[in-house]
Amino acid sequence: MSQRKLSLLMVLCSLVGGVIGFLVGEVILDRLSGEFPQWAVMGLYFGQYAFFVGLMCLIAEIISPRLNGFGWKQRYLGFSWKMLVPSTFVMVGVAAMLLQLLYGSSFQQSSGANNIVLVLDTSGSMSQSDPDNQLFKAAADMVQKMDSDMKVAVVTFNDRTEVLQPLVALSSKATRDEVIQKLLNQTGTDGGTRIGLALQEGLAQLQASNQLENSTVVLMSDGYSDLDIPSTLAPFKQNHVLIHTVGMSKIDAAGTSLLEQIAAETGGRYFNVDHADEMTGIFGQIYDMSRQDRNLVTERTGATEESLFYTILRVVSLLIIGGLLGLALGLIFDNRHLAKSFTIGGAVAGLLAGLVLEMGLMSIDLLDMVIRLIALALLAVVLTIFTVFFPASASGGATSMQKRMLSGRRSAGALEAGNRSSKRFEL
Structure with a gap:
């Protein structure tokens, strides 16, 4: 007889496992991003998450075998422990690696940059x-964040320009620190x-090193300047050098309008700053845009920020990961009825998690952490409540593997009984 069942203990334990996986995942993102390829980071991220969810679901069923029955606990628990790591960490982790490789691939023109020129205002109004000199602190944080394969130059300007740092590779710690x-x-x-004049000097730094390709200029100013826009921006546009601009509309509306036009003309973006202490976050966003290093659980920026293709790809990737996580639970319990409900539930949960990530991420560290927590908690909970919608066998829904094991035991028992009967007959 088949019954619809729900294990509230498993729902709770799965949520706990999801939260543990989230916390470990945040450490992985913080420590390994930039040190390892994104496909490896995402593989570890979702692999360990699946492991903790699977582990806590297994513990819940051991404590109270409501879904799989006491027969499973007595006869097949050892098999479930053996399947835990292969079906969660390995299967889901490998799938996440492949999906990240796909998501991280460029299927359209990218705004990625290997060279960044910082053009920073030191006029009297600053x-x-x-x-508090937040501008240069923000620039220093940006340089600290840059990958070792990048080059950076710094130009300061007021009535005249000064090359604070010619274009240099950040391949060594000593250079970066300098x-x-x-x-x-x-x-x-x-x-x-x-x-x-400042933009001309920034361009000269790139031209002197023959580094115009894959380059970006970051211009920050709080004022207005008379500028022949067509002639000034022509070489940037010809060489596809983007100019991202940062301004303060509360200080000078005319200057803001100029910066917006410079960014729009060159394919860059304008960022408005209300208070100087916001500049560190703004510079961080610009750097993320320049690198185009997409992963499945952080904000997508740059040329693909509004891409419908990558929106769908992220959501579908989470749907697949959720479905595989559900299938992993079915494999752990070796129960075809549970495998069906968990897989469908996981796919629905993954779809919801993908939508939460796609709509909620905003490149604000604390907010993005909350969004990831919501998405991963949702994934852990929703997949475990789908047992309500699919009836499971009261006998535990033994799969063919379990039946073969049980049949083998019964055959061995029958053979032993037959041998005893033969001996009695001979006697």
Whole structure:
């Protein structure tokens, strides 16, 4: 007889496993991103998450075998323990690696950059709009975050320009530290604002090193400057050099309009700053856009930010991961009825988790952590409640593997009984 069942203990334990997987996953993202390829990071991320969810579901059923029956606990528990790691960490982790490889591939033109030129305003007005020198602290944080295969140059400007740091590769820690120290030691503001002259110097740094390809300029200013836009921006547009701009509309509306136009003309983006202490986060967003290093659980930025293709690809990837997680639970319990309900439930849960990630991520660290927690908790809970919709056999729904094991035991018992009967007959 088949019955619809729900194990509230398993729902709770699965949620606990999902939260544990989330916490471990955040450590993996923080420690390994940038050190290892994203496909490896995502494989570890979802592999360990699946393991903890599977482990807690198994513990719940051991405590109270409501779904699979006491017969499973007595006869097949050892098999379930053996299947835990292969069906969760290995199967789901490998699938996540492959899906991340697909999601991280470029199927359209990317705005990725290997060279970044920081063009930073040191005019007299910055002493009022940025009294704590947050601009150069934000620039230093950006340099600290850059990958070792990148190059950076720093140009400061007011009435004139100064090359604080010529274009240099960040391949060594000593070089990176030297650039950061130059930025942190930068003090003093004076004079007017000549944005055109600053952009020409930034372009000259790229031209001198023959590094125009895959390059981005980040321009920050709080003021306005007379600028011949067509002639100034022509070489940037010809060489496909993007200019991302950062301005403060509360300080100078005319300057904001100019920065917006510069960004739009070159294919970059304009970022508005209301308070100087926001600049670190803004510079971090710009760096993420420049690298285009997409992964399944963080905000997608740059040229593919609004891409419908990558939106669908992320959601479908989470759907597949959720379905495989459900199938993993079915394999652990070796029960075809549970495998069906968990797989369908996991696919639905993965779909919901993918939508939460796609709509909620905003490149704000704390908020994005909350969004990932919601998505992973949802995935863990929804897949375990789908046993309500699919009836399971009261006998535990033994699969063919279980039946063969039981049949073998019965055959051995019958053979032993036959041998005893033969001996009695002979006697």
